[in-house]
Amino acid sequence: xxxxxxxxxxxxxxxxxxxxxxxxxxxxxxxxxxxxxxxxxxxxxxxxxxxxxxxxxxxxxxxxxxxxxxxxxxxxxxxxxxxxxxxxxxxxxxxxxxxxxxxxxxxxxxxxxxxxxxxxxxxxxxxxxxxxxxxxxxxxxxxxxxxxxxxxxxxxxxxxxxxxxxxxxxxxxxxxxxxxxxxxxxxxxxxxxxxxxxxxxxxxxxxxxxxxxxxxxxxxxxxxxxxxxxxxxxxxxxxxxxxxxxxxxxxxxxxxxxxxxxxxxxxxxxxxxxxxxxxxxxxxxxxxxxxxxxxxxxxxxxxxxxxxxxxxxxxxxxxxxxxxxxxxxxxxxxxxxxxxxxxxxxxxxxxxxxxxxxxxxxxxxxxxxxxxxxxxxxxxxxxxxxxxxxxxxxxxxxxxxxxxxxxxxxxxxxxxxxxxxxxxxxxxxxxxxxxx
Numbered sequence: 001x002x003x004x005x006x007x008x009x010x011x012x013x014x015x016x017x018x019x020x021x022x023x024x025x026x027x028x029x030x031x032x033x034x035x036x037x038x039x040x041x042x043x044x045x046x047x048x049x050x051x052x053x054x055x056x057x058x059x060x061x062x063x064x065x066x067x068x069x070x071x072x073x074x075x076x077x078x079x080x081x082x083x084x085x086x087x088x089x090x091x092x093x094x095x096x097x098x099x100x101x102x103x104x105x106x107x108x109x110x111x112x113x114x115x116x117x118x119x120x121x122x123x124x125x126x127x128x129x130x131x132x133x134x135x136x137x138x139x140x141x142x143x144x145x146x147x148x149x150x151x152x153x154x155x156x157x158x159x160x161x162x163x164x165x166x167x168x169x170x171x172x173x174x175x176x177x178x179x180x181x182x183x184x185x186x187x188x189x190x191x192x193x194x195x196x197x198x199x200x201x202x203x204x205x206x207x208x209x210x211x212x213x214x215x216x217x218x219x220x221x222x223x224x225x226x227x228x229x230x231x232x233x234x235x236x237x238x239x240x241x242x243x244x245x246x247x248x249x250x251x252x253x254x255x256x257x258x259x260x261x262x263x264x265x266x267x268x269x270x271x272x273x274x275x276x277x278x279x280x281x282x283x284x285x286x287x288x289x290x291x292x293x294x295x296x297x298x299x300x301x302x303x304x305x306x307x308x309x310x311x312x313x314x315x316x317x318x319x320x321x322x323x324x325x326x327x328x329x330x331x332x333x334x335x336x337x338x339x340x341x342x343x344x345x346x347x348x349x350x351x352x353x354x355x356x357x358x359x360x361x362x363x364x365x366x367x368x369x370x371x372x373x374x375x376x377x378x379x380x381x382x383x384x385x386x387x388x389x390x391x392x393x394x395x396x397x398x399x400x401x402x403x404x405x406x407x408x409x410x411x412x413x414x415x416x417x418x419x420x421x422x423x424x425x426x427x428x429x430x431x432x433x434x435x436x
Contacts, residue, residue: 055079297347
């Protein structure tokens with residue numbers, strides 16, 4: 001018999017760890033190749049870890065809700081081997097007590113790290129088990145850990161951050177650290193100190209899902225980070241509606257999928273960003289990072305009521321057919337929870353369709369670290385003044401209101417307004433005689 005170590009696989013750039021959400025297989029169960037063994041979740045997406053071998057699950061090294069680093073062994077699968085495997089069996093059996101002892105020690109260390117002696121549950125910041133372990137070993141309290149400036153993703157404290165802090169700890173005056181701790185904790189304190197909620201006999205307490213908690217935190221962080229300002233504009237999309245009605249059957253016959261309004265609007269957004277590249281930026285402290293690629297996030301509602309934002313990479317390089325295929329594919333796999341981690345990362349600008357639920361407009365929250373987001377309202381038939389060489393008259397037109405939220409720290413009203421004006425001009429000049 002041979003022992004196969006099932007490791008947490010790499011799940012995309014910048015993803016260094018994942019949380020185990022559930023074990024699909026239990027100890028003693030038989031596993032086939034490609035069987036899902038465990039489900040994990042990152043701060044981006046949920047995923048499944050399949051087995052690359054056939055065998056029996058003999059050890060689970062991390063319990064549910066444990067945070068595991070990419071590359072760590074999470075389970076042991078015992079496989080059937082030939083003569084070579086049989087000759088190695090005694091060696092492995094001899095080493096087994098030492099391996100088990102090492103695993104038990106690792107689990108015990110992890111338990112000690114997360115005991116009430118070092119409780120970071122009240123913090124809005126994420127700390128990896130390694131950072132917690134170093135902090136506890138060096139006698140750094142949870143309160144002191146909050147004062148450390150993080151250079152990792154979303155301000156996370158990395159191993160290098162805490163080691164650098166420890167190295168310079170003696171020379172840093174405590175007085176300078178206190179105000180930082182106060183400023184970091186000021187916002188969470190407002191959420192904790194709230195009006196007490198009383199429960200009635202018919203009330204029901206519903207736990208937020210893991211994704212729901214992440215979205216809630218992301219939204220609050222965005223509002224506290226960016227100075228949100230909105231601009232609105234009404235767009236006449238009659239030509240687009242008429243053109244789509246004319247070609248949608250032929251498009252479906254040729255391409256085998258539906259042509260919706262979304263890819264048309266997404267393509268127009270990409271063209272607008274090309275004309276206004278300073279909307280395609282991020283803020284890093286007191287520096288502005290202008291993005292070289294136009295990667296459009298497309299907010300998609302999930303069946304459970306949550307939201308996910310798959311990203312269309314290099315959207316400005318896609319034809320309408322290419323954009324349609326990307327939009328349909330990402331939307332379908334979003335609803336089926338089949339997105340890969342890389343497919344929801346790297347967005348530089350986001351579009352959300354509030355009109356899909358009948359809303360005529362909205363004031364969307366910016367998807368950090370971007371600086372703007374566009375909300376598409378419902379398309380409605382409206383009486384409108386139509387200007388012609390023969391004079392003005394009232395006609396029925398298809399109209400849509402577009403809402404543009406942008407970060408007023410770096411995007412002024414002129415740029416925010418010109419952006420949606422250009423978007424309007426692109427859509428209203430649609431050629432009804434063009435092919436797809």
